[in-house]
Amino acid sequence: MGAHHISTDTSRVRRWLDGEQPREPIPRIMSELFSERFGCVVPVEDLGLRSAHQSPSESGVDLPWAGPQTVQLINEFSRSDLMLGRRGFLGASLALSAGPALVEPMQRWLVPPSLGGFPTPAVGVPRDTGNRPNRLSEPELQLLETTTVMFRTWDSQCGGGLRRKAVVGQLHEVTDLLQESHPEAVAKRLYRVTGDLAALAGWMSYDVGLQPTAQKYFVLALHAAKEAADRPLGAFILSSMSRQMIHLNRPDDALELIHLAQYGSRDSATATTQAMLHAVEARAYANMGQVSKCHRAVRMAEDSFTDARKGEDPDWISFFNEAELNAENAHSYRDLAYVAGRSSTYASLAHPVMERAVELFGQDSVHQRAYALNLIGMATVHLLERNPEQAADMTHKAISVARKVRSERVNTRIRKTADTAMRDFGDIAEVIDLSERLAVELPEVAETA
Structure with a gap:
């Protein structure tokens, strides 16, 4: 493993067995060796080489804001994710952070980074690169960047469940590269x-229902974006965290995160990114019932979207087109309707905007998951307007699209919409047919990551 300064003997092993705590990199080496031998991740805690109680900086989201530690944390977390099933160590050991425990550590994203040169390997155990030149060529860097674009397209077309592990594997490989020596620009x-990959x-973890895992990746991604000195990317990551908080019915946290994103990228984000941040802000205000601020x-x-210039935008914001703008704003009005006690006024505001989003996504062969989500959104608007037959029709269309994508988020929203339709209009023939089809074609089963 390249740690030529490390040696051991039977007396040292006895001391470890008696409770002595060896210094790094010995715990990491032992974890690697046991993991390789047994074919599963054996954390250092299970070897008794470190206290089983982890501090928040090791197990939660309050992590050190430094490049070497960031690389090591992403490398270890992605390795664990790859080696263990979704019901294994990761799922059992993670918990969602919320409130000040989440927001306050993220505020340190704004502290200027201490990026210096990178003359030595960044973290952990030095890696033996053999005879391979320790420099990445420009074509190799471009290939890494275009591969990420390809993964993003797969996610939009197929959902998070089909290619998630491929993305995690690529992420792990890139962190391996970061443990070698590179010029600062590289x-x-x-x-x-x-x-971007994290x-x-x-x-994708969020999309398949792995909420604590998703949050951990988002936090690690924000740390990496800071080391890259890429404020707009960091703002985008914070917007994803905000969307997750909205999904988890924590709009106050969502608003704090999106305001942090807006403040941190106010002088660097493109008009498209600013439009997206305002749209997520509207969703947070809607879920808090703050009508005027939502409007x-x-x-x-x-x-902001009228000022967008497509050629200025990075690829990660390419999803935010006219269809997505309409979708976000329609969902804000729809959410206001629910918060206001199923208000028909806000439902009527949502209807034409959601209808336009469905129309535009229906012409798009790439963003299939978004199409399904907005068909469901249109169905919920019809239910608010007490049009169960139209709601059933939209949900039928959503089921047909959902069968092509691996997204537990889509499946869950379809089931929830169908349940609402049955509760409110269970005697309508179209609603009964929908419930019967759902039981056959989209049963509630555990999906794999």
């Missing part, structure tokens, strides 16, 4: 790729 590009791994954020999203 290291920054590698950190940018790392942040954010995508988080989004204001919707208008700002629309105004």
Whole structure:
């Protein structure tokens, strides 16, 4: 493993067995050796080489803001994710952070990074690279960047469940590269790729229902984006965290995160990114029942989008097109309707905007998951307007699209919408047919990552 300064003998092993705590990198080496021998991740805690109680900085989201530690944490976390099933160590050991425990550590994203040169391996055990030149060529860097673009397209077309492990594997490989020596400009590009991949791994984990895992990837992605000195990417990652908090019914946390994203990228984000941030802000305000602030954020999203220049945008914001703008604003109005006690006024505001989103996504062969989600959104608007037959029709269409994508988020929303339809309009023939089809074609079963 390249740690030529490490040696051991039987007396040292006895001391370890008696409780002596060896210094790094010995615990990591032992974890690697046991993991390789047994074919599963054996954490250092299980070897008794470190206290089984982890501090928040090791197990939660309050992590050190430094490049070497960031690389090591992503490397170890992605390795564990790859080697263990979704019901294994990761799922059992992680818990969601929320409130000040989540927001306050993220605020340190704004502290200027201490990026210096990268003359030595960044972290952990030095790696033996053999005869391979310890330099990445420009074509190799470009290939890493275009591969990330390809993964993002797969996620939009197929959902998070089909290619998630491939993204995690690529992320792990890139962190291996970051443990070698690179010029600062190359290291920054590698950190940018790392942040992009970790954010995508988080989004795909969120999509299949692995919420603590998703949050951990998002946090690690934000750390990598900071090392890359890429404020707009960091803002995008924070927006993904905000969306997750909205999904988990924590709009206060969502608003804190999106305001942090807006403040941190106010001088660097493109108009498209600013529009997206305002749209997510509107969703947070809607779920808090703050009507005027929601309307204001919707208008700002629309105004910013009119200034968008496609050639200025990085690939990670390419999803935010006219269809997505309409979808976000429609969902804000729809959410206001629910918060206001199923208000028909806000449902009527949502209807034409959601209808436009469905129309545009129906012409798009790439963003199939978004199409399914907005068909469901249209169905919920019909239910708010007490049009169960139209709601059933939209949900039928959503089921047909959902069968082509691996997204537990889509499946869950379909089931929830169908349950609401049955509860409110269970005697309508179209609703009964929908419930019967759902039981056959989209049964509630545990999916694999």
